[in-house]
Amino acid sequence: MELQIAFGQVLRRQRKAKGLSQEAFTSVSSRTYLSELERGLKNPTLDKIDELATTMGIHPLTLLTECYLIKDGSDIEEVFARVIKEFSDLGDS
Helix, strand or coil: CCCCHHEEEHHHHHHHHHHCCCHCCCCCCCCHHHHHHCCCCCCHHHHHHHHHHHHHCHHHHHHHHHHHHHHHCCCHHHHHHHHHHHHHHHHHH
């Protein structure tokens, strides 16, 4: 699955799970842009990901982690184990 399609699916799922309409994001994005993100037609910037996550009351890594879980078909323990190892490896250099 393409990354921006996965991101769109995650964004829509998280938004609906929080009971938010697209209109709830008007302070950070137009409804049209949010719709384009959810359909995988646009790529958000890191700043936009942060604003979207803040609006939903979640950490931006929640969006990105779920996005990569869907994209790669991996499980959360596998992803976090890899991230922890990569951070640990930074301390060894």
